[in-house]
Amino acid sequence: MDAIQQHMLDTYRAAQLSEPAPPPPGRHDRAVLRDLYRHWLRHPPTRGPRDHSSPSSAPPGPSGV
Numbered sequence: 711m712d713a714i715q716q717h718m719l720d721t722y723r724a725a726q727l728s729e730p731a732p733p734p735p736g737r738h739d740r741a742v743l744r745d746l747y748r749h750w751l752r753h754p755p756t757r758g759p760r761d762h763s764s765p766s767s768a769p770p771g772p773s774g775v
Contacts, residue, residue: 711719713735720732 717732717735724731
């Protein structure tokens, strides 16, 4: 089921229960992305402890390299 179908089903259920209709899908996407970007600017990701696995520790591939 895609977002439009889910929205239609939710709207139908809300009408049956005399509740307000839900907002259409994607209505708040821009605001959510803007807030995530602002959060990232204030709290940039930090690098965790170094990962000790390296490509050389991986088993050799089919070519033997």
